[in-house]
Amino acid sequence: MSELLARNAGSIIWLARYMERIENLARILGVAETFARDRAGRNWLPVVQINADEERFFARHRVADARTVPHFYVLDRDNPTSIISSLRSARENARSLRPLISIEMWRQLNRMTSWMSSLSDNATAQANLNALCTEIKEACQLHAGITEGTFYRDQAHYFYMLGKALERADQTTRLLDIKYHTLLPRPEDVGSALDTSHWNALLKAAAGYQASRRVLLGSITPRSVAAFLLFSDSFPRSVILCVRQMDWLLTQLRTRYSLRGGARALELLDELRASLTERSIDDVINHGLHEFIDWIQQHLILIFAEIHQTFCTSR
Amino acid sequence: MQQEQGAPPIQGLLARYDRGPYFCEMTSFRPDGHAELAALYQRLDGLDEDSLRLRLAAAEKELFDLGITFTVYSDKDAIDRILPFDVMPRVITASEWQRLEAGIIQRVTAINLFLDDLYHGRRILADKVVPADLVLGNANYHEFMRDLKVPCGAYSHVCGIDLIRDQQGEFRVLEDNARTPSGVSYVVENRNLMLQSFPDLMEGIGVRPVDNYGLMLRRALEEISPVGVDEPRIVLLSPGIFNSAFFEHVFLAREMGVPLVEGRDLVVENDRVYMLTTAGRAPVDCIYRRIDDAFLDPKVFRPDSMLGVPGLMDAYRKGNVAIANAPGTGVADDKAVYAYMPRIVKYYLGEEAILPNVETFICREKEGLDYTLENLDELVVKPVGESGGYGMIIGPRASQSERDEFRAKLKADPANYISQPMIGLSVSPTLTDMGVQPRHVDLRPFAVTGARTSVLSGGLTRVALKEGSLVVNSSQGGGSKDTWVLEERS
Numbered sequence: 001m002s003e004l005l006a007r008n009a010g011s012i013i014w015l016a017r018y019m020e021r022i023e024n025l026a027r028i029l030g031v032a033e034t035f036a037r038d039r040a041g042r043n044w045l046p047v048v049q050i051n052a053d054e055e056r057f058f059a060r061h062r063v064a065d066a067r068t069v070p071h072f073y074v075l076d077r078d079n080p081t082s083i084i085s086s087l088r089s090a091r092e093n094a095r096s097l098r099p100l101i102s103i104e105m106w107r108q109l110n111r112m113t114s115w116m117s118s119l120s121d122n123a124t125a126q127a128n129l130n131a132l133c134t135e136i137k138e139a140c141q142l143h144a145g146i147t148e149g150t151f152y153r154d155q156a157h158y159f160y161m162l163g164k165a166l167e168r169a170d171q172t173t174r175l176l177d178i179k180y181h182t183l184l185p186r187p188e189d190v191g192s193a194l195d196t197s198h199w200n201a202l203l204k205a206a207a208g209y210q211a212s213r214r215v216l217l218g219s220i221t222p223r224s225v226a227a228f229l230l231f232s233d234s235f236p237r238s239v240i241l242c243v244r245q246m247d248w249l250l251t252q253l254r255t256r257y258s259l260r261g262g263a264r265a266l267e268l269l270d271e272l273r274a275s276l277t278e279r280s281i282d283d284v285i286n287h288g289l290h291e292f293i294d295w296i297q298q299h300l301i302l303i304f305a306e307i308h309q310t311f312c313t314s315r
Numbered sequence: 316m317q318q319e320q321g322a323p324p325i326q327g328l329l330a331r332y333d334r335g336p337y338f339c340e341m342t343s344f345r346p347d348g349h350a351e352l353a354a355l356y357q358r359l360d361g362l363d364e365d366s367l368r369l370r371l372a373a374a375e376k377e378l379f380d381l382g383i384t385f386t387v388y389s390d391k392d393a394i395d396r397i398l399p400f401d402v403m404p405r406v407i408t409a410s411e412w413q414r415l416e417a418g419i420i421q422r423v424t425a426i427n428l429f430l431d432d433l434y435h436g437r438r439i440l441a442d443k444v445v446p447a448d449l450v451l452g453n454a455n456y457h458e459f460m461r462d463l464k465v466p467c468g469a470y471s472h473v474c475g476i477d478l479i480r481d482q483q484g485e486f487r488v489l490e491d492n493a494r495t496p497s498g499v500s501y502v503v504e505n506r507n508l509m510l511q512s513f514p515d516l517m518e519g520i521g522v523r524p525v526d527n528y529g530l531m532l533r534r535a536l537e538e539i540s541p542v543g544v545d546e547p548r549i550v551l552l553s554p555g556i557f558n559s560a561f562f563e564h565v566f567l568a569r570e571m572g573v574p575l576v577e578g579r580d581l582v583v584e585n586d587r588v589y590m591l592t593t594a595g596r597a598p599v600d601c602i603y604r605r606i607d608d609a610f611l612d613p614k615v616f617r618p619d620s621m622l623g624v625p626g627l628m629d630a631y632r633k634g635n636v637a638i639a640n641a642p643g644t645g646v647a648d649d650k651a652v653y654a655y656m657p658r659i660v661k662y663y664l665g666e667e668a669i670l671p672n673v674e675t676f677i678c679r680e681k682e683g684l685d686y687t688l689e690n691l692d693e694l695v696v697k698p699v700g701e702s703g704g705y706g707m708i709i710g711p712r713a714s715q716s717e718r719d720e721f722r723a724k725l726k727a728d729p730a731n732y733i734s735q736p737m738i739g740l741s742v743s744p745t746l747t748d749m750g751v752q753p754r755h756v757d758l759r760p761f762a763v764t765g766a767r768t769s770v771l772s773g774g775l776t777r778v779a780l781k782e783g784s785l786v787v788n789s790s791q792g793g794g795s796k797d798t799w800v801l802e803e804r805s
Contacts, residue, residue, distance in 0.1 A: 003592040005580050095556045098382070098565040099575045107380050114379070155593060259594050311593040 002257075004155040008100060010312030011093040012156050013304075015101075016163030018090035022083050023140035024171040024205075025051075029070055030133030031201045044069040050178045051081050070124040074132065075116075083136060084116055102150035105143070112139045155257050162249045162307065169242035170300050175206055176229050177293045180222060199225055206237050226289060227281035239296060240276040243269060246303070253311075265306035272299050327360040328367075329744060334753045338484040338741040340405050348408030348801045351520045358516055359403055359744070359751075367746065371402050374512040383504045385559045385789070398501055399794030401745050402513060405756060405776040409803040412523075415478070415486060415760065416770045418670035421660060423474045423762040426493055426647045428663040430470040433646060434460045444662050445655050446679070453652075455494075455645025457608065459615055463632060465641050466539040469764045471648075472603075472639035473532065475499075478670070478758045478774075480741035487673045487738070489757065491656070493648040494640060495605050498775040499761045500566035503528055505797040521802030523772035528761070529570025532603070535765030536571075539637040540601040547600035547637075549573045550590060552581070554606050554622045564605050571603075578606075583626030586633045601637040602627075608642045651677075651699035654733050673738055679730035687734040688725065691718050694734040696725065711737055740785055743796065745778055755779045757787050758798065773798035 028047060044064040048057045053072075056079065061068040076082045091113050098106055116136075123132050151157050179202045199220050203209040206229060215232070216224045232238040247269045253259045275295075284292045334342055341356060375397055378384070384395035407415070432439050433450055440447040450456055475496030477489045506525050509517060533549065540547030553564035555577045568575035580590050581599065589596035604611065610620040612627040630636045646652065652659075654675040660668040676683035676694070687694060691710045698706040708721045725732055742753035760774030776796040777787035787793040 003574065003590070003594065003597045005574055005576060006591045006593055007577070007580055009593045092556065095382075095561070099568040103381065106382055110380050110382050159593075253593075257594065 002154065004100075004159070006312050008097055008156065009159045010308060011096050012100070012159045013163030013166075013307070013312065015090050015093040015097065016160045017167040018086045018093070019140055019143050020164050020167040021171065022086050022090070023137055024168075024175075025073060025081075025083055025086075026133045026136040026140065027207060028175070028205045029073060030130055030137065031204045032070070032129070046178045047073065050174045053079075053081055056081075066126050066129075070126075070129050071121060074124045074136075075119060075121065087113055087116055097156075100152075100156050102146070102152070104146050104150050108139075108143055108146050112143070115139075155253065155259075158249050158253050158257075159311070162246055162253075165242040165245040165249065166300060166304055168237055169239045169246075170297065172206060172229055172237050172239055172242070173293045173296050173300075175202065176226060177290060180226060180289055196220060203228075208235055208237060211235055223281050223285060226285070230284070231276060231281070240273070243272045243276060247273060250307070259311065261310035262307065265303050265310065268299055268303045268306065272296065272303075328362050328364055329356065329360040329751055332744050332751050332753070334742055336482060337739050337753065337755070338480055338482055339753065340480070340741055340743040340756060341403075342744075343484060343741075345408050345411065347410045347804075348406065351801050352406060352408075354520060355404070355406065355516065364746075364750065367402065370512060371400070371746065374402070374508050375400060377512070378504070378508060381504075382562060383500070384562055386557075386561065387559070398789050399780060400505060400508060401754075401778055401780075401794050401796045402509075402516075403744050403746060403751070404509065404516065404797040404799050405743050405758075405778075406799045406801065407758075407773065409801045411486075412772065412800045414669060416772075418486075418668070419476050419760055419762050419770050420768045421664060421666065421669050422476060422488065422491070422656070423471065423764060423768050425656070425660040425663050426474065426491060426644075427468060427470050427764060429659050430493075430641075430644060430647050431465075431468050432663075434643065435462060439659070439662055442662070444658055445652070449649075449651055449655075449679075450646050453646045453649060455608070455643065455649065457643035457646075459628065460641070460643040464634075466541075466637055467764075467766050469535075469539060469639075470641040471644045472535055472539065472641075472764050473499075474640075474762045474764070475759045475774075476670075476762065478760070479673070479738060480756075480758075481673075482739045482741075484741070486670055486758075488653075488656070488670050489673055490650075491648040491653060492759070493644040495607065496759070496761065497560045497563050497605075498759055498777075499528055499771065500563040501795050502761070502771065502773060502775050502798065503566070503570075505795060509797040517799075520799070521804070523800040523802055525771055525773055528763075528771050529567065529572075531763045531769055531771065532567065533571040533573070535763045536601045536603055536637070536639060538765030539639060541634055541637060544600045548598060549601045549603065550576045550581075550599050552576055552578065552602050552604040552606060554610070558605075560605065567603070567605075573603075578610075578620075578622045578624050581624045581627070583624060583630050586626070586630045586635055588624070588627065588630050588636045599636060601639070603639050608645065611638075611642060649699065650697060650733060651679075673735050676734045678725060678732040678734065683734070684725070684729045687732070688722060691722060693736060695737055696721065696732050696734040698731050699733060700731065709737065740779075743776070743778065745780070745796075747780065747782075749782075752782065754782075755785050755787065756796070772800040 028050065032047060044066065047069050048054055048064050057064065057072060072079050072082065074083045077084055079085060091109050094101060094106055094109050200209060203212050203225065208228065212228050216228060228235060230239050233241065235241060250262055250266055254262055378397045378400065379395065382395065384397050387394045387396060429439065439445050471493035473496060475492035475498065477492065478486050479489045480486050503525050536549050537547055550573055551564055551568040553561065553575055564575055574590065576590055582589050582591065588599040590599050606622050609617045610622040612623050612625060613620045614625050615628040631638055654677045657668045657672055660666065676687050678684045678687055687696060694710045696708050710718060740755040740757065743756045744751050745754035756776050756778045758774050758776055761771045762768050776798040777793050778796055779785060779787045780794050781792045
């Protein structure tokens with residue numbers, strides 16, 4: 001069975017995207033206590049902004065606080081961007097992929113879904129939130145580990161990795177976009193304890209705290225952190241690394257499996273890569289970080305659409 | 316009752332087990348398998364009820380985690396349910412199985428010959444063995460299939476024969492399922508569960524394996540694939556994840572190593588079937604379909620079908636694709652045709668049916684009608700076109716006025732009815748809330764036909780978990796048991 005159904009290719013990309021999305025959201029919520037803090041105290045709004053959910057959120061809640069935001073993002077079944085909703089979507093995709101994915105992958109997704117479905121509202125209370133997010137994150141890592149160890153390496157696996165890299169790149173840009181602006185220091189704050197803890201929280205949310213310490217050698221500045229998240233050749237969640245992976249995966253699909261098409265997606269990836277390798281962080285910031293990130297996100301959307309249109313739709 | 320097997324008296328979990336007036340699959344006398352049955356009996360008897368329940372709960376949790384479930388959808392939720400599993404296996408001895416297997420092959424062979432005849436020469440109708448209007452007027456008869464030559468003469472490639480065992484221990488056919496019978500995944504998964512969670516029960520007892528089903532089916536599908544195709548490309552066609560039997564479709568696709576497709580994954584061009592892959596269109600040579608006839612091809616059957624493939628039947632007629640089961644097999648497993656099965660077997664094979672029907676009186680025939688009218692208080696009368704127990708009367712449990720009322724209906728339209736005596740289904744020891752109790756069971760073995768017919772050793776044993784209930788359906792409180800066919804002793 002060397003062929004892969006177009007529909008299944010689409011489901012597998014989505015499975016990977018949802019699982020990656022859940023992990024990222026759990027990371028953000030897990031450090032939210034510091035992450036959400038701003039000059040005025042606590043502000044959970046950035047978490048809502050990252051997901052571009054302002055409209056949906058404020059239709060349901062008056063204030064974005066430690067009670068409403070975590071519940072909205074973890075357990076609210078009526079919120080399509082909540083972790084539980086993403087998990088259900090992941091599982092529905094996995095259900096249609098059951099003959100392709102390993103039995104162990106399916107079993108773990110099932111167990112994770114039953115566990116999350118059994119949680120009470122109290123699980124997202126302030127005192128429990130960090131522990132809950134750790135468990136969710138670890139469940140996602142278990143999924144990743146089982147996938148790495150059991151998923152047969154054929155086309156389906158390449159599409160899985162493609163979806164994962166795409167979502168990861170997207171999540172990193174969102175994180176950077178929101179926090180960069182709220183964290184841009186006023187002159188008097190530079191180097192203060194508050195400022196540093198913000199950047200630490202951002203790096204922790206991106207799972208880059210440890211690595212950034214080694215690489216940035218103590219110079220934690222808005223510039224260095226942005227450069228790290230965008231350009232690091234070795235940080236697994238940096239945008240450039242995800243783009244390189246996508247490029248490699250797509251090329252493999254075209255050569256190893258003789259898939260026609262995908263040339264336009266490769267072109268777009270090439271543009272992204274060129275920009276990410278050729279531009280300096282000063283250049284990016286001088287021309288506007290937000291504009292640059294927006295341009296990357298637009299490219300990612302186009303790349304996904306190209307891949308989906310080329311390989312995953314019925315022709 | 317253990318004395319029937321000549322074994323020492325029992326003191327433990329089974330001490331208070333009483334099979335009542337029914338044949339018991341564990342304790343009633345069998346011609347062979349005494350040593351195995353006695354060993355199993357003693358092991359079960361020696362189990363501690365509390366620890367058994369804990370192990371069972373863990374095993375059922377595992378079934379749930381593995382998604383060996385059927386799914387019930389509500390507005391917001393997909394609720395997965397497992398088929399309740401009973402840990403006490405149902406045993407079929409080697410000699411019993413030998414006869415069952417021969418009987419099933421005989422019956423399936425007759426069903427296929429019957430279908431071939433109906434869609435070609437119709438000798439059996441000309442010879443008036445089966446009334447022509449019974450089949451030609453049947454909603455499941457498809458004129459579309461007329462004169463179409465099917466590979467290997469096989470129509471019902473997967474056939475499930477529902478068997479019950481009466482109070483004398485005689486296996487009888489209750490129903491034929493010649494269309495798209497389901498349940499085989501539970502046969503295999505129940506065994507997996509048994510081996511994983513209760514290996515101590517099976518140790519040292521020679522039980523025939525069931526995990527070859529996927530390969531059996533795949534081989535049969537290869538045999539019916541169009542001639543000249545080297546490595547036929549087989550797919551399993553499912554209605555999709557919302558179908559309650561989706562797990563079984565997953566299971567079969569996985570066991571056969573073939574793609575699990577939906578109608579929207581297939582297209583027909585120039586009377587050839589293709590599936591839509593990441594690399595474009597790939598030809599399909601054989602389809603094991605798990606959707607009903609009516610939904611196969613909107614150009615031929617129901618025009619509103621979203622599940623099927625427009626043009627599929629054109630490709631089929633041209634012989635470019637094989638379909639299992641063939642369309643139009645439903646005409647052979649109808650309740651009215653069932654009554655004629657012993658005659659159908661005799662007509663085509665010149666043999667008596669090895670497995671008898673439940674005695675059936677055909678009310679469209681005068682003798683049958685007279686007998687039914689006279690003995691209504693002892694009979695179950697069923698309309699032939701209904702299923703699920705609708706429109707029937709259980710004579711012994713009905714009042715005089717209900718019987719009188721039914722008698723009038725029967726006289727007005729006798730051809731619509733058959734009648735049967737009430738059967739006391741065999742029982743099997745089953746773990747219940749009230750300890751180990753006898754519960755009624757049936758058996759659905761699966762026969763696979765390509766160039767020839769073979770039968771998976773065993774079958775699905777369904778058990779009515781409610782006390783006294785004869786209804787084994789999962790929708791009505793039924794569960795299932797692992798079914799052990801004992802190896803012949805050398």
